[in-house]
Amino acid sequence: MNAYLSNKLRNLSFLLMILVAFIHGYNVNLKFSDGEQFSPALWLQFVEGFVSDGICRVAVPMFFAISGYLATQSLKGEFNTRIYGKILRKRFSSLMVPYLSVSALGIATVIILQIIPFSRPFFNNFSLGSTTFSKWIWIWLVSPVPYQLWFLRFLCIYFLLYPVIYFLAKYLKLIFILALLYFWSSFGLQQQIGVTKIEVEGLLFFSIGVFAATSQMNLLYRMPSKTFFLLLAVWTFWVGYRTWINIVPELFDHYAVHYHLIGFTSLGFVLFWFLYDEMEPIIARSSWIKEYSNYSFGIFLFHEPCLTIAKKILVRIGASNDTTLLLTFLLAPVLGFGFGLLLSRMLFRFTPLFYSFLTGNRKPAHSSE
Secondary structure, three states: OOHHHHHHHHHHHHHHHHHHHHHHOOOOOOEOOOOOEOOOOHHHHHHHHHHHOOHHHHHHHHHHHHHHHHHHHOOOOOOOHHHHHHHHHHHHHHHHHHHHHHHHHHHHHHHHHHHOOOOHHHOOOOOOOOOOHHHHHHHHHOOOOOHHHHHHHHHHHHHHOHHHHHHHHHHOOHHHHHHHHHHHHOHHHHHHHOOOHHHHHHHHHHHHHHHHHHOOOOOOOOOOHHHHHHHHHHHHHHHHHHHHHHHOOOOOOHHHHHHHHHHHHHHHHHHHHHHHHHHHHHHHOOHHHHHHHHHHHHHHHHOOOHHHHHHHHHHHHOOOOHHHHHHHHHHHHHHHHHHHHHHHHHHHHHOHHHHHHHOOOOOOOOOOO
């Protein structure tokens, strides 16, 4: 792979993790197990919605696309049953092992925190006394405490379907992508088949990554700066408009909100890819990004439930008003991201084999994924 593209994918993944942290920092609908909840002002709903469900929303589609691209690019144009078996073995190690391990650690964390009287009200995932054995298994395998693990579960499903995705992307090309785009936008079709929008969204962008690799798309192309900044201004206004009609009851329309989300997410996906090129001179000089970008996957695994813990504690010890919610929205993602980075570095330094096991044999010092 071209050195610039390799660095772009690695550094972009690190920067996207910052966006993911702010998605999880959303606290407008925050609830506690003792029943306490809040009714934030409209301006606060707009600020958090604009950032978490607007600007940052492109992060997850981009992660799916990067995953699909990296998996397919490594095949170098070859695919058969032997290679597929190798893919499944590798993905079991890189996806399933982290999923099962970190899910188990998440359960252990919440159990410990529920035993402590001070922290017990902050966690309503499950009750220690009433949770059956089958429920524990369900939480571990399907509904993990570190809820970001849903991303790995979706990837596991897509890799099981990988032969179908690969051949459709390779031979139907844009017809396949456009069909998935229609599927993503169609509520009725999703309901008929029994899937959710986020499942289809993940499949679409994972397939876009596969398509980019099989078609040997020129990913080194740079959008002209004037065009980029014009589209960025349009996109920013679009995100703001969709956020506003989503929170104002008199303006809310379910279908309008949905289709605007489809539109600005699609445009934002493209713009964030080219945003890196505009920022590359700054990123290239950043020793901080160069040093820590290889810990992206560790940050993904470990930033939750720490971020949620920080979010709930900050709100509870604060004045329970809009100012507290705003400060918590700004601070909790930083704390969660920082904790994930710190824990990743400590585990890699002091227990490198354990870190390697938890992260699916990823090696921060050399990894490009």
